[in-house]
Amino acid sequence: xxxxxxxxxxxxxKTGKRxxxxxxxxxxxxxxxxxxxxxxxxxxxxxxSFDVKDINKGxxxxxxxxxxxxxxxxxxxxxxxxxxxxxLYFCATSDLRTGNEQFFGPGTxxxxx
Amino acid sequence: xQSVAQPEDQVNVAEGNPLTVKCTYSVSGNPYLxxxxxxxxxxxxxxLKYITGDNLVKGSYGFEAEFxxxxxxxxxxxxxxxxxxxxLYFCAVRDLRAxxxxxxxxxxxxxTILTVxx
Numbered sequence: 040x041x042x043x044x045x046x047x048x049x050x051x052x053k054t055g056k057r058x059x060x061x062x063x064x065x066x067x068x069x070x071x072x073x074x075x076x077x078x079x080x081x082x083x084x085x086x087x088s089f090d091v092k093d094i095n096k097g098x099x100x101x102x103x104x105x106x107x108x109x110x111x112x113x114x115x116x117x118x119x120x121x122x123x124x125x126x127l128y129f130c131a132t133s134d135l136r137t138g139n140e141q142f143f144g145p146g147t148x149x150x151x152x
Numbered sequence: 153x154q155s156v157a158q159p160e161d162q163v164n165v166a167e168g169n170p171l172t173v174k175c176t177y178s179v180s181g182n183p184y185l186x187x188x189x190x191x192x193x194x195x196x197x198x199x200l201k202y203i204t205g206d207n208l209v210k211g212s213y214g215f216e217a218e219f220x221x222x223x224x225x226x227x228x229x230x231x232x233x234x235x236x237x238x239x240l241y242f243c244a245v246r247d248l249r250a251x252x253x254x255x256x257x258x259x260x261x262x263x264t265i266l267t268v269x270x
Contacts, residue, residue: 143195148193
């Protein structure tokens with residue numbers, strides 16, 4: 040969905056480095072999510088936020104942190120990257136008015152060496 | 153807790169034949185059910201959803217899905233497959249129960265790779 044953007048699209052980094060992935064949306068949705076995708080495991084929820092002051096851990100939050108800077112922006116940080124965090128990361132948004140359908144960004148491919 | 157299972161990692165079908173991608177779910181209350189498609193190097197795209205009403209839901213690109221409450225299934229179907237339908241398909245569920253740890257979250261299956269052969 041072009042209304043949900045992610046930067047960077049690709050990133051290669053080294054073990055121990057701090058990495059930030061950014062997500063912005065122009066859909067006006069109040070809910071935002073971060074997922075990681077690994078082959079054969081589907082999508083796993085890392086963190087989600089139902090509004091600027093509401094942030095919740097998902098299924099696999101260890102090693103990650105998030106910041107909801109504004110309704111339209113939701114950043115994911117890896118404080119000290121490790122190789123098993125190599126994955127495809129997706130941001131998504133939703134809104135009660137849309138029947139909770141989630142709209143996904145194009146993804147960020149992260150490689151930790 | 154809510155969960156989704158897609159029992160087939162891969163589905164292969166010839167172009168022009170009907171296709172089915174299977175999904176079963178588990179929720180405590182009533183479910184919202186979704187199908188998404190992912191093409192290579194792209195994000196997930198919404199195909200269709202079931203909330204209430206008619207058990208047969210029609211969606212994008214000629215896809216449809218049938219909700220079966222007794223079998224807790226939501227299989228994706230298409231009467232005549234196209235080569236361009238080849239992609240990774242995800243089923244997802246949301247528990248409609250208000251409150252609780254699962255409120256508002258989608259749980260995704262592990263995905264099924266659909267390959268349509270010419």
